[in-house]
Amino acid sequence: QKEVEQDPGPLSVPEGAIVSLNCTYSNSAFQYFMWYRQYSRKGPELLMYTYSSGNKEDGRFTAQVDKSSKYISLFIRDSQPSDSATYLCALHAGKSTFGDGTTLTVKP
Amino acid sequence: DSGVTQTPKHLITATGQRVTLRCSPRSGDLSVYWYQQSLDQGLQFLIQYYNGEERAKGNILERFSAQQFPDLHSELNLSSLELGDSALYFCASGPGSGGNTIYFGEGSWLTVV
Numbered sequence: 001q002k003e004v005e006q007d008p009g010p011l012s013v014p015e016g017a018i019v020s021l022n023c024t025y026s027n028s029a030f031q032y033f034m035w036y037r038q039y040s041r042k043g044p045e046l047l048m049y050t051y052s053s054g055n056k057e058d059g060r061f062t063a064q065v066d067k068s069s070k071y072i073s074l075f076i077r078d079s080q081p082s083d084s085a086t087y088l089c090a091l092h093a094g095k096s097t098f099g100d101g102t103t104l105t106v107k108p
Numbered sequence: 109d110s111g112v113t114q115t116p117k118h119l120i121t122a123t124g125q126r127v128t129l130r131c132s133p134r135s136g137d138l139s140v141y142w143y144q145q146s147l148d149q150g151l152q153f154l155i156q157y158y159n160g161e162e163r164a165k166g167n168i169l170e171r172f173s174a175q176q177f178p179d180l181h182s183e184l185n186l187s188s189l190e191l192g193d194s195a196l197y198f199c200a201s202g203p204g205s206g207g208n209t210i211y212f213g214e215g216s217w218l219t220v221v
Contacts, residue, residue: 031208032208034208034209036212041145041196041215041217042214042215043110043112043198043200043212043213043214043215044151044198044212045110045212046209046210046211049208049209051208088151092206092208094164095153095156095164095166096153096208096210097153098150098151098153099150100150101150101151
């Protein structure tokens with residue numbers, strides 16, 4: 001069993017939709033929770049970073065962590081075609097372990 | 109632009125050969141991380157160096173080795189290359205040793221033929 005499981009997708013939504021991207025994990029030692037965005041095999045870009053349960057908001061993006069359920073989510077509001085990318089969750093306990101990514105397409 | 113520089117961007121080489129990938133971290137970052145991303149394996153952590161010393165090791169093959177130099181740039185050496193080594197190799201850097209916020213370069217595309 002992988003330490004981090006990410007909803008595989010792909011996901012296709014119309015412009016303006018709310019997008020939910022999700023990961024579950026098994027290792028309760030993970031202390032930090034990150035979301036990265038990767039455009040067509042470019043370098044992953046750090047989007048959100050949090051270390052506690054609850055919600056963290058940054059513009060149209062909200063990262064949600066539920067440590068009791070070992071579940072993390074990234075919500076994108078008012079999605080735009082420019083949000084089309086692969087989103088990777090990453091969980092950290094000494095080293096970062098990445099999910100396999102969910103590819104999102106936002107259609108105009 | 110993350111500030112992490114990787115060279116070369118693309119390379120094609122034959123099986124059995126050896127290549128060196130180079131990484132310059134962001135200004136001020138002491139940690140360098142190497143990751144491999146292939147189509148069927150996702151992003152796999154290879155190795156981390158902090159201020160010249162090996163800090164953490166992941167799924168790095170014995171045919172691969174890395175080092176970090178006094179000026180903090182790093183090199184990843186891949187030898188006895190096999191077709192399955194074809195992948196994107198990313199370098200990332202971070203300010204401390206913890207690795208919870210790291211910044212990726214654009215990657216080096218390696219194709220082994």
